[in-house]
Amino acid sequence: MSEAKLLFEAFKETKYQVSGHGKRDIQVLKNALQNLDGKQESDIYGNGPIIEEFQTKMAEYLGKEKAVFFPSGTMAQQIALRIWCDDRGSKKVAYHPLCHLEIHEEVGLKELHHIQSILLADKDRLIELEDVSNMDEEVACILLELPQREIGGQLPDYATIESISMYCRNQGIRLHLDGARLFEILPYYEKTAAEVCSLFDSVYVSFYKGIGGVAGAILAGDKVFTDKSKIWKRRHGGDLISLYPYIVSANYYFDENEQRMNQFYYDAIELALYFNSCDSVSTIPLVPVSNMFHVHFQASREEVEPILAELYKETSIGLTGYLKEMTQKSCSFEVNVGNQYARLPKEKLKRVFQLLDKKLRKS
């Protein structure tokens, strides 16, 4: 078996894991369904109380006129950008070089909508106002991803978002929020979702990350925008006859976990401290600004994999099931703190990091 597979197998065998909410098994859906009346009617092609009530609840929470439920954020965001492009009669949008649309969607925006992306900032740093104001291109829309996942979930100062928002309004450029992890950043900014969203023309949020549902997304904005998004949802085949398994799980886990974001944030700060106390380990950001961060080892993937696998066998606490090679001499992985962290025996956790430190020093 390869070292990567050994690490994955050892991780799967652990009793506790530091990241996430737990297994993504069918129990996730069963929990969400347990208290529902079996006679409750399904939504039908985007209509019916089950979808409409959830959309109204989320529109209120996000401080937007209307909200539309989508099966995926990928679909919702491509549609949002298409609408803003059609509005402005332009085929250009701007965003970070490592945003989800640019690196995880098989160039869907270009292939499906013939929209060109202008990349703002260097890939290893956040977008600043100057990146936006120095842009030569006339774009219809700018997308900000908060937090910027691929660089550890970093966040700009709130004042930077406000200044970009004001600049875009003055220039007639639409500002869209990739808020896949919007709930998770509110404790750091000490703002409500509605306050953050007021800086944006359109917003997407996800229900299977910090919230912990099965899948699904909400796209919110004014009524003209969301009405258009429903037409595009139909065109994309996103109007499944019944979306309720996603909606009820989104609703159930929103009610459960949205209020725990503070806890996840403080737990992430504590966990990052543990990692940073180990030899040749550091986190980005050094102090997390949400429930997520990236852990970097100044050692090769081949060196670290067996160390972690051995650590898991000795302690039954899993830190990660994979390592991403960064260079020949460094590797990393992502942490997203959820409900599992609170279940960890704290004394054991301390021991894990003492052991990890020792093993890394020896290697």
Ligand SMILES: Cc1ncc(COP(=O)(O)O)c(C=O)c1O
């Ligand atoms: C920042 C960001 N945006 C968009 C998406 C797309 O969401 P979905 O998986 O619902 O298509 C993701 C998914 O991981 C994401 O992390």
